[in-house]
Structures are given as C-alpha cells and as structure tokens.
Amino acid sequence: MRPLQSCWLCLLFCCCSRKNLVFGACFFGVFAVEYFRKDVIAIMNDIITTACKFVTSSIGRKILVALTGACLLLFLVGHLAGNMTIYGGDPGNGVPSWIDAYATGLHTMPAWLLWAIRLGLAAILLIHVVLTLALKIENVNARTQYQKEGTLKATLSSRTMVLTGIMIFCFLVFHLWQLTVNGDPANCYQHIVDAFTSPICSGFYILAICCLFMHVRHGLQSVFQTLGLSTRKVRPLYNIIAVLFGLVVCGAFISIPVAVLCGILK
Amino acid sequence: MANLNLTLKVWRQENAQAQGRIETYKAKNIPDEASFLEMLDIVNEELVHEGKEPIVFDHDCREGICGMCSLTINGVPHGGKKVTTCQLHMRQFKDGDTIWIEPFRAQAFPLLRDLMVDRTALDNIIAAGGFVDIRTGSAPNANNMPVRKKTADAAFDAAACVGCGACVASCKNSSAMLFTSAKAAHLNLLPQGQPEKNKRVLAMVRQMDALGFGNCTNQYECEAACPKGISVDNIAKLNRDYMIACAAEAVGVFA
Numbered sequence: 310m311r312p313l314q315s316c317w318l319c320l321l322f323c324c325c326s327r328k329n330l331v332f333g334a335c336f337f338g339v340f341a342v343e344y345f346r347k348d349v350i351a352i353m354n355d356i357i358t359t360a361c362k363f364v365t366s367s368i369g370r371k372i373l374v375a376l377t378g379a380c381l382l383l384f385l386v387g388h389l390a391g392n393m394t395i396y397g398g399d400p401g402n403g404v405p406s407w408i409d410a411y412a413t414g415l416h417t418m419p420a421w422l423l424w425a426i427r428l429g430l431a432a433i434l435l436i437h438v439v440l441t442l443a444l445k446i447e448n449v450n451a452r453t454q455y456q457k458e459g460t461l462k463a464t465l466s467s468r469t470m471v472l473t474g475i476m477i478f479c480f481l482v483f484h485l486w487q488l489t490v491n492g493d494p495a496n497c498y499q500h501i502v503d504a505f506t507s508p509i510c511s512g513f514y515i516l517a518i519c520c521l522f523m524h525v526r527h528g529l530q531s532v533f534q535t536l537g538l539s540t541r542k543v544r545p546l547y548n549i550i551a552v553l554f555g556l557v558v559c560g561a562f563i564s565i566p567v568a569v570l571c572g573i574l575k
Numbered sequence: 576m577a578n579l580n581l582t583l584k585v586w587r588q589e590n591a592q593a594q595g596r597i598e599t600y601k602a603k604n605i606p607d608e609a610s611f612l613e614m615l616d617i618v619n620e621e622l623v624h625e626g627k628e629p630i631v632f633d634h635d636c637r638e639g640i641c642g643m644c645s646l647t648i649n650g651v652p653h654g655g656k657k658v659t660t661c662q663l664h665m666r667q668f669k670d671g672d673t674i675w676i677e678p679f680r681a682q683a684f685p686l687l688r689d690l691m692v693d694r695t696a697l698d699n700i701i702a703a704g705g706f707v708d709i710r711t712g713s714a715p716n717a718n719n720m721p722v723r724k725k726t727a728d729a730a731f732d733a734a735a736c737v738g739c740g741a742c743v744a745s746c747k748n749s750s751a752m753l754f755t756s757a758k759a760a761h762l763n764l765l766p767q768g769q770p771e772k773n774k775r776v777l778a779m780v781r782q783m784d785a786l787g788f789g790n791c792t793n794q795y796e797c798e799a800a801c802p803k804g805i806s807v808d809n810i811a812k813l814n815r816d817y818m819i820a821c822a823a824e825a826v827g828v829f830a
Contacts, residue, residue, distance in 0.1 A: 352826075359825035367750075367790040368780055368817045444790045448748035451682050451789035456586070456597050457675040459650020463747060463794035470792065531793040537815025540808050 406498035480517035505569035642737030652741035679744035703782035742797035748789030756813035
C-alpha cells in the first residue's frame with residue numbers, strides 16, 4: 310500500500326474509535342513522515358545549510374548579537390522596574406518595603422517557570438558573549454596596527470565595548486553570588502541595605518553600572534543599525550534614545566547604592 | 576604664498592617580507608598650493624638627487640576620481656578632509672608640522688612596498704557579485720525606464736564609491752562593509768540589478784567574509800574617512816538585504 314493511502318486509512322481508523330486515537334495518531338505520524346521524507350529532508354537540508362552559513366557569517370553573527378542584546382536590554386528594564394519597589398513602603402516605621410513582597414513573589418512562581426526564565430537568560434547571555442568574543446578575535450586578527458593611530462568619530466564607548474562587556478560580566482557573577490545565591494527573599498530589603506552600607510561594595514556597583522551605561526549607549530543604537538532599521542534621518546534619534554535610555558536606566562540603578570550611602574534607605 | 580617646512584615620518588619597507596620602519600624626512604620649501612602627492616614628489620626628487628631610494632606610493636589620475644591614491648595621514652586615511660589624498664592640499668597644514676605617513680593598513684591589504692598596498696581583495700568582492708549578468712545595452716533614453724528620483728539619487732550616491740579602500744583602512748576592525756554595501760546597494764536599488772539581488776548580496780558578503788576582513792561594529796569611522804561621502808545607510812541596507820537573501824535561500828526561492 311502506498312504511504313499516502315495508509316495515512317488516510319490511519320486517520321479514518323483513529324476517527325472511528327476514541328480508544329484507537331493514540332495508536333492511530335502514531336501510525337499517521339509515521340506514515341506522514343515516511344511519505345514526505347524526501348521533501349522534509351530536502352527542505353531541512355536547505356534551511357539548515359543556510360542557517361549554518363548565516364550563523365557563521367559576519368552579518369549573521371552580528372544580527373544574533375543585536376537580537377540577544379535587545380533581549381538583554383528588555384531584561385534590564387524589567388529588572389529595574391522590580392528594583393524600584395525598594396522605594397515603596399516605609400521600613401523605618403515598621404511598614405515592610407515592597408521589595409520584600411516582590412522578591413518573595415518571584416520565588417513563589419512555579420519552579421519550572423523560574424528555571425526556564427533563568428536558563429533562557431543564561432542562554433541569551435551565552436550567545437551574546439560567545440559570538441561577540443568570536444567576532445572580536447576576528448577583528449583583531451584582521452587589523453594591522455598603525456604607528457600613529459587616528460580616530461575621527463568612533464566614540465569611546467564603541468571602542469571599549471568588549472572591555473565594558475567583560476566588566477559587566479564580572480559584576481554579574483558577583484551580583485548573582487551576593488544577592489541571588491546568598492539572598493533571602495523575605496529579608497531582601499535588609500540584605501541590600503547591609504550590602505550597600507559598605508562604600509567599597511557600593512563603589513563597585515556604581516563603577517559597574519557606569520560601564521553598563523557605556524555598553525548600552527553604543528549597544529542600543531547599534532542594534533538598530535545591525536538590524537537594518539537605521540537611516541541617515543533617524544540615526545541621530547536612535548543616538549538620543551540610546552543616551553536617554555542609558556541615563557534613565559543606569560541612573561535609576563545607581564540611585565539605590567547612592568540612597569543607601571546618603572542614609573535615605575536604612 | 577608662504578612656503579612650508581615640514582617633518583615627515585614615513586613608513587619605509589623594501590618588500591612584503593622586509594621589516595618596515597618609520598623614517599624621518601625634511602620637506603623643505605613646499606608651496607601651500609601643492610597637493611599632498613606633489614609634496615611627496617618634491618621630497619622624492621630630493622631623495623633621488625641624494626642618490627637615495629624614493630618613497631613608493633600609489634597614484635594615478637590625481638583628480639580625485641580613480642581611487643588609486645591611498646596614504647594614511649596622521650592616522651587617518653586620506654587625511655580625513657573628505658577628499659582623496661591627491662586632492663588634499665598643503666594649505667591644510669601649518670609650517671613646522673610633523674606629518675605621519677603610513678600605508679592603508681589591513682591584513683586583507685598586503686603591503687607591496689613602502690606606502691603601496693595590494694587592494695585586489697576589493698576587486699574580488701566585486702568579482703563575486705558586483706555586476707549584472709544581463710546585457711543592459713548602451714545608455715537608455717531618458718525616462719525610458721522609470722526610476723523614482725529618490726531611488727536614483729541613492730543609487731548614484733552609492734555608485735560614487737571609487738573603491739580606494741579608505742573605509743577598510745580607517746575601520747578599527749578593518750571591515751569592508753562600507754565598500755561592499757555601497758557596491759551592492761548601487762545595483763540592488765536599480766531595476767537592472769533587481770533580478771540578481773539576493774544572489775548578489777549572498778555572494779558578495781560571503782566573499783567579503785572569506786577574504787579576512789573584520790566585522791563591522793557600527794563606529795562609522797568609514798563614513799567619516801570616505802573621500803566620496805558614502806553613507807553608512809548602505810550598511811544598514813546590506814544588513815537588511817542579507818537577512819532577506821538568507822530567508823530566500825533557505826526556502827529555495829532562487830537556486
């Protein structure tokens with residue numbers, strides 16, 4: 310019997326009796342794959358070949374870096390919105406800070422969802438970092454140094470992307486160790502205030518966020534250019550958006566250690 | 576007209592294998608209406624009189640349209656005055672200046688001698704797809720083939736690229752994206768280039784990657800150094816066209 314006819318027979322078979330539904334569906338699947346095997350292989354072959362070429366090409370990798378970077382920017386916004394709950398409530402007068410409820414809330418979400426988000430973010434970060442480093446190594450190898458270097462308009466932030474990126478990564482490891490691994494959701498507020506009371510710890514946070522500003526300032530407008538959404542007309546606008554985004558986000562992040570040091574949060 | 580006395584720090588290298596070095600020369604009594612290349616001619620004449628090897632550099636039309644002259648002047652290709660080196664005049668410099676003169680540097684541009692580099696890599700990118708296969712005949716009658724004014728202008732601006740390689744030489748990553756994107760955009764924008772658009776984009780980008788150029792990091796040094804004012808809009812367009820071409824290739828829209 311030809312596979313296609315078998316497919317329809319199976320479909321009929323499973324429609325006749327509910328008991329046979331699973332069996333029927335399995336057979337249907339097997340025959341369908343068998344019938345379309347050559348086409349499926351041909352299509353997958355084309356797609357996989359092109360995908361492989363895409364992720365090894367210069368532009369393809371840059372696009373992946375831009376997309377993962379955009380995801381991380383969105384994560385920053387979410388993270389910041391959560392952090393701002395620290396200014397809610399009045400712990401000095403016995404009203405618990407909103408951030409305690411927020412942190413507890415995060416931990417009461419289903420474990421699978423929490424881990425899906427964590428692993429997803431880790432995967433995005435990994436792609437972003439690995440591809441960037443691969444591109445950077447190629448860039449260094451493609452260049453020959455001048456005896457006298459000159460720069461016309463490349464910004465300091467654009468020339469230090471890898472440096473600020475590494476700094477942010479180191480900060481991230483420390484930050485996760487300090488506030489996630491050794492954190493206690495119920496006492497989140499007190500934990501943060503205790504940590505930032507140390508000027509060294511606060512200083513490190515502020516320095517790292519300044520690096521984040523430089524990274525984001527070039528990264529955000531770079532995303533638009535790499536994804537082909539930029540033209541002469543809108544490029545200055547993207548630049549303004551990037552600087553404003555960086556100032557607002559990084560300023561808000563820095564406000565927490567500053568507030569602790571100034572005694573506004575205690 | 577005041578004449579200039581300058582100190583030149585020039586890259587000298589006998590051949591591709593030799594160890595290069597910076598040598599110092601005095602350029603005396605240079606008229607300020609001389610072009611940069613004419614200044615080097617004067618220095619070379621003196622070197623020849625002294626029985627020394629003249630400084631080797633690329634040049635051809637000396638009117639800013641051929642793209643043959645190069646030179647990285649004080650770390651910036653063509654000196655960064657939006658003109659080619661041959662159109663850069665000595666009035667841009669002050670008496671007593673020290674000028675660093677180096678070749679266009681990139682791993683993809685092997686040095687031949689002194690300030691002369693081999694820019695064949697750019698030709699290889701063109702050979703991969705910077706053309707149309709069909710016979711387009713001689714210049715068509717005006718308005719025979721309707722092209723929107725904006726499109727025609729954009730194509731013309733992209734076509735202004737003379738292929739000198741200043742974009743590669745100025746890039747912190749030695750990326751050839753500005754050159755490749757201008758050459759691709761020039762044809763992709765026009766009706767004659769449409770049928771082979773996807774094929775062209777894929778071929779040119781893959782050739783560019785294979786030749787050992789770096790990757791663009793959107794610093795726009797290329798645009799600032801370009802003597803022909805090629806816009807980085809072309810790079811954004813190439814990124815866009817590359818995504819479309821990859822999608823078309825994946826689903827087999829063209830062979």
